[in-house]
Amino acid sequence: MEIENQYPIGRLQAQDYSPEAKENALNDIKILPDILEAALNNLDEYQLHTPYREGGWTVHQVVHHIADAHINAYIRLKLGLTENNPTINPFDENLWAELDDVKTVPVNVSATLLHALHRRMYEALKYLTDADWMRTVFHPGQQKEMTLWDILNLYSWHGKHHVGQINYLREKMKW
Numbered sequence: 335m336e337i338e339n340q341y342p343i344g345r346l347q348a349q350d351y352s353p354e355a356k357e358n359a360l361n362d363i364k365i366l367p368d369i370l371e372a373a374l375n376n377l378d379e380y381q382l383h384t385p386y387r388e389g390g391w392t393v394h395q396v397v398h399h400i401a402d403a404h405i406n407a408y409i410r411l412k413l414g415l416t417e418n419n420p421t422i423n424p425f426d427e428n429l430w431a432e433l434d435d436v437k438t439v440p441v442n443v444s445a446t447l448l449h450a451l452h453r454r455m456y457e458a459l460k461y462l463t464d465a466d467w468m469r470t471v472f473h474p475g476q477q478k479e480m481t482l483w484d485i486l487n488l489y490s491w492h493g494k495h496h497v498g499q500i501n502y503l504r505e506k507m508k509w
């Protein structure tokens with residue numbers, strides 16, 4: 335059963351590679367740090383520590399989670415660009431979200447980290463050829479190959495998905 339409000343922008347849609355779809359997804363990578371910053375604008379500590387839905391992560395945890403996930407994405411993409419079908423390393427996102435750095439570090443640190451990380455990610459990706467996008471990594475949890483395009487499509491959605499959760503909360507609370 336779908337948990338209410340968990341997917342304010344909808345679930346990930348698998349998409350075939352096309353130059354146009356790629357441009358759109360790359361643009362999502364480019365602008366994520368800005369749309370995140372806009373979503374966080376003027377939130378106070380109480381608001382940041384409010385779960386975006388009942389039983390869900392707080393805004394604070396969501397922001398640190400985006401950083402955790404996109405650091406992993408960056409590594410997966412760079413491994414895929416430099417090795418032949420490397421096995422990637424899944425991470426336990428719920429346990430990562432409970433570690434001490436997530437508890438103690440202000441969200442601005444991860445917002446700034448995402449500006450730097452996405453600049454690196456975007457520059458690493460924007461010159462790739464159509465053939466490069468068909469390079470693969472192996473996901474051991476799902477026991478399947480993913481193309482670099484699949485990874486880009488996933489993380490272009492993933493950033494918007496979590497920003498959507500923050501915006502959903504702001505709308506609901508009229509913040």
Ligand code: NI
Nearest residue numbers: 399403492496
């Ligand atoms: Ni996530």
